[in-house]
Amino acid sequence: xxxxxxxxxxxxxxxxxxxxxxxxxxxxxxxxxxxxxxxxxxxxxxxxxxxxxxxxxxxxxxxxxxxxxxxxxxxxxxxxxxxxxxxxxxxxxxxxxxxxxxxxxxxxxxxxxxxxxxxxxxxxxxxxxxxxxxxxxxxxxxxxxxxxxxxxxxxxxxxxxxxxxxxxxxxxxxxxxxxxxxxxxxxxxxxxxxxxxxxxxxxxxxxxxxxxxxxxxxxxxxxxxxxxxxxxxxxxxxxxxxxxxxxxxxxxxxxxxxxxxxxxxxxxxxxxxxxxxxxxxxxxxxxxxxxxxxxxxxxxxxxxxxxxxxxxxxxxxxxxxxxxxxxxxxxxxxxxxxxxxxxxxxxxxxxxxxxxxxxxxxxxxxxxxxxxxxxxxxxxxxxxxxxxxxxxxxxxxxxxxxxxxxxxxxxxxxxxxxxxxxxxxxxxxxxxxxxxxxxxxxxxxxxxxxxxxxxxxxxxxxxxxxxxxxxxxxxxxxxxxxxxxxxxxxxxxxxxxxxxxxxxxxxxxxxxxxxxxxxxxxxxxxxxxxxxxxxxxxxxxxxxxx
Numbered sequence: 001x002x003x004x005x006x007x008x009x010x011x012x013x014x015x016x017x018x019x020x021x022x023x024x025x026x027x028x029x030x031x032x033x034x035x036x037x038x039x040x041x042x043x044x045x046x047x048x049x050x051x052x053x054x055x056x057x058x059x060x061x062x063x064x065x066x067x068x069x070x071x072x073x074x075x076x077x078x079x080x081x082x083x084x085x086x087x088x089x090x091x092x093x094x095x096x097x098x099x100x101x102x103x104x105x106x107x108x109x110x111x112x113x114x115x116x117x118x119x120x121x122x123x124x125x126x127x128x129x130x131x132x133x134x135x136x137x138x139x140x141x142x143x144x145x146x147x148x149x150x151x152x153x154x155x156x157x158x159x160x161x162x163x164x165x166x167x168x169x170x171x172x173x174x175x176x177x178x179x180x181x182x183x184x185x186x187x188x189x190x191x192x193x194x195x196x197x198x199x200x201x202x203x204x205x206x207x208x209x210x211x212x213x214x215x216x217x218x219x220x221x222x223x224x225x226x227x228x229x230x231x232x233x234x235x236x237x238x239x240x241x242x243x244x245x246x247x248x249x250x251x252x253x254x255x256x257x258x259x260x261x262x263x264x265x266x267x268x269x270x271x272x273x274x275x276x277x278x279x280x281x282x283x284x285x286x287x288x289x290x291x292x293x294x295x296x297x298x299x300x301x302x303x304x305x306x307x308x309x310x311x312x313x314x315x316x317x318x319x320x321x322x323x324x325x326x327x328x329x330x331x332x333x334x335x336x337x338x339x340x341x342x343x344x345x346x347x348x349x350x351x352x353x354x355x356x357x358x359x360x361x362x363x364x365x366x367x368x369x370x371x372x373x374x375x376x377x378x379x380x381x382x383x384x385x386x387x388x389x390x391x392x393x394x395x396x397x398x399x400x401x402x403x404x405x406x407x408x409x410x411x412x413x414x415x416x417x418x419x420x421x422x423x424x425x426x427x428x429x430x431x432x433x434x435x436x437x438x439x440x441x442x443x444x445x446x447x448x449x450x451x452x453x454x455x456x457x458x459x460x461x462x463x464x465x466x467x468x469x470x471x472x473x474x475x476x477x478x479x480x481x482x483x484x485x486x487x488x489x490x491x492x493x494x495x496x497x498x499x500x501x502x503x504x505x506x507x508x509x510x511x512x513x514x515x516x517x518x519x520x521x522x523x524x525x526x527x528x529x530x531x532x533x534x535x536x537x538x539x540x541x542x543x544x545x546x
Contacts, residue, residue, distance in 0.1 A: 011035035014545075018079040019182070022542045025050060030545050047084055047542065054085050064101040069112055071097055075171075076115045079181060083540035086175040091497040094175065094449060098168045100429050103153045103404040109161035110203040117167050118186030120160070122207055123220060130227040141232040142183040142460045145169045146224070148191055150211070150243040151264075154376035154407040157243075159193030160206025165241050169263070169452070177453035177504035178537035179460055185232075189224060191217050217246065225254060234522060236459045236467065238263060238452070244298035248345045259459065261467040263452045265303030270451035270472035270479075271494075272304045272372060272399060273311055275444060277480035278493040279397045279424040285369070288315040290325065293366055295359060295381070295409060296374035296402070297328035297335055302345050304372060311473045323348050327366055330375075333357035360384040363392070370397035373409030377402070381410035386418035394422065401428035401446050412443035426493050444493035449500070450479045454507025461508065461536040462515045463522030470518070471511045478510040479503060508533045 014034055015021050022030075024045040031037050045053075054074060061067045071093070075082040086093045095101060105112065125132050149162025166186035173179040192209040193199060199208055211217075228235055237260040239250060251262045261267070280287060292308060294301040305326045312322035328335045328349050335346055336353040356362050363371065363385055371389060373381055381400060389396035396419055400409035412431035415423040421436045426444040433442045455475055459467065482495040482503045495503050509530040516525040526532035 009034075012039060015039060018075065018077055018082075020545070021078050022080070022545070023050065023078055025542055026545070034545060047081070050078075050081050051084055051088060054081065058085075064096050065104050065108070065112075067096050068101045068105050069114075073114060076117075080540050080542055083174055083181070083538070086171070087178075087501070087540055089498070090175060090500045094172070094497055094500075095430055097171055097175070098449070099153065099447065100404045102164050102168045103155055106152050106158050106161045106164040107155065109158070109164050110198075110201060110205045113203075113205060118163065118188070120163070120188050120190060121224065122190035123192070123212065123216075124207070126220060126223070129220075129223050130230055133227050133231040136185060138182050138185070139232075140183060141185045141235050142463070143170070143173065143179070143236045143238055143456055144185045144187055144228060144232070145238040145240050146187040146189055147240045148189050148217070148242050148246065149193065149206070150191075150241070150246070152241050153404055154402050155404070157193050157195045157211075159195055159198050160188055160190055160204070161198065162241060163188040166238075169238070169240055172449050173453045173456045174538055176449050176500045177457040177508065178501060178539070179453065179457050180536070180538040183460055189220070191220070214246070218249075221250060225258060229258065234259065234463055234465070236260060236456070236464070238456070240264065242299075244300075245343065247299040248302065248343075252345075255467070259464055259466055261455070262299070262303070263448055265299050266307065266467075266469065266472045267448040267452040267455070268300045268374070268401070269304040269307035270455075270476045271446045271448050272401065273307055273473065273476035274450060274479035275399060275426045275446050275493045276308070276370060276397065277476060278444075278483045278488065279370070279395075281480070281483075282424055282488055283369075283395050283397075286315060288312045288317050288322075288325075290370060291366060291368045292326045292370045292372060293363065293368035294326075294328040294372050294374060296372075296376070297330040297346055297349075298374070300374040300401075301328055301330075301372070302349075304374065305349060307469055307472055307476075310469050311476070314473065324351060327351060327353075327362075327368070329356075329359055329362055334362050360388055363388045367392045369393055370399070372399045372401060374401050375409060376407045377409065378407045379410065381415070383414070383418050386410065386415055386423065390419040390422060396423050398423045399426045399446060401426070403428040405429045412441070415443075416441050424493065425491070441491040442487075443491060445497075446494065449497075450494055450503060451475045451507065454478070454504035455511050457504060457508035457533065457536065458511035458515060461533050462512050462520075464515045465520050465522060468514075468518070468520070471514050474510045474514050475507045478507045482506060505530070505533060505537070 145166035149159045150157050152158040152162040170184040174181045190207045192207045192211045198204045239262040309322035334356040335350045398415045413434045415425040416436045426446040430445045431443045515521045
């Protein structure tokens with residue numbers, strides 16, 4: 001909210017503005033000065049009292065979806081209090097405002113809709129996207145999170161229902177990394193949907209038409225990118241939950257032209273790399289010596305593979321040597337050199353090998369030190385797969401990163417039980433601790449929230465002109481460095497979410513160092529980079545008014 005607008009707000013208009021509203025925390029003097037007398041009950045609450053009331057009301061909600069709805073309504077009423085609640089106990093609230101609850105919220109988006117958030121840019125706006133962007137009230141937008149809604153989590157094409165994802169992602173920028181919320185803009189780009197259930201739903205909120213062709217989508221995205229450069233120059237475009245082929249193509253098209261990244265490709269890769277680096281502190285090996293096998297060869301799998309390969313080259317391997325240590329397996333079997341059905345971005349990982357469609361047999365053949373699931377196929381890491389990994393490795397690395405929960409390739413309990421408690425396990429969703437052989441094992445959650453908010457904070461603070469893979473490698477190392485030996489001993493491969501702000505600031509400081517070192521910053525390098533980053537942190541505190 002601009003200063004001029006904030007000065008103009010009085011009375012009921014002030015109470016209806018979530019960025020300015022303090023509700024019962026307005027002081028007696030503020031109530032008199034701002035025309036609020038009689039519009040609020042007599043009590044003047046502290047922020048702590050307001051948080052206590054919100055927590056009590058949350059505790060009365062019967063399901064996480066109801067808690068999600070309550071929190072979104074709180075955001076629509078009082079933005080400061082919303083973030084005060086989230087940041088008071090991030091480990092408790094992040095799974096509610098984002099994964100896994102956000103998946104259910106997206107499925108029911110048109111049915112639980114209360115108030116629009118962000119911008120909805122549709123094909124009907126062709127030729128006037130710039131005009132649409134100018135309707136957004138904030139003029140200093142530094143990150144736009146945009147989705148086409150075609151590949152929402154592991155749920156597929158949800159069309160306009162996918163808007164819950166960029167809304168939630170940007171809430172994590174603030175809740176995890178204290179990025180000021182006024183800099184952030186969620187956008188849904190509506191190309192239609194091929195989800196017939198949604199098209200037949202009378203409460204569906206998007207365009208009621210099938211998705212348009214690739215050429216039409218690309219033409220519209222080009223107009224969108226040009227409009228961003230005109231309306232919000234220097235803004236970073238965060239691509240989120242685009243269909244895999246679109247995701248790879250658009251990232252390749254724009255990454256060297258504008259400040260942009262794709263969280264499903266680079267963010268997922270960063271958090272997976274962080275988990276591997278933590279696991280190597282247990283196994284004692286070096287990254288360059290690992291053999292990694294993926295189940296899933298879409299944008300997420302290729303993105304992780306590319307970043308691991310980049311990190312291996314930093315340890316002295318050539319790009320070809322690094323890629324030779326990484327293999328992928330998709331619905332048609334192992335990616336190998338005889339296959340003719342591969343996309344260009346998959347071909348670097350199609351190594352000489354006999355055709356194979358049995359994943360467990362491929363594990364036995366390639367003897368990987370780590371398997372990474374990004375297949376969205378629940379239970380794909382069955383007992384045979386885990387037992388094979390445990391025979392090959394003293395401490396097998398098993399990452400089941402697909403979400404939501406029912407799509408995880410295996411559960412933590414399965415990974416530990418089938419490996420005799422030796423697996424170094426992480427999932428894309430939270431699993432409870434597992435008691436095995438007298439010891440409590442705590443599974444890690446390889447959630448992108450460990451990486452992208454900190455990268456976003458660095459971009460916002462430095463006004464970075466480009467986003468590079470090196471930034472995500474550095475972010476991954478910063479996350480891994482935050483895991484203590486005691487946490488590793490308990491099975492954790494990621495730092496606790498209760499300490500997420502400290503982790504994100506550490507990530508942002510390391511990423512900012514790279515941005516300055518590579519001359520990608522839009523501001524001068526400060527003497528104290530970490531202090532500079534900390535100077536940009538948002539604090540959920542009410543400002544004096546009146």
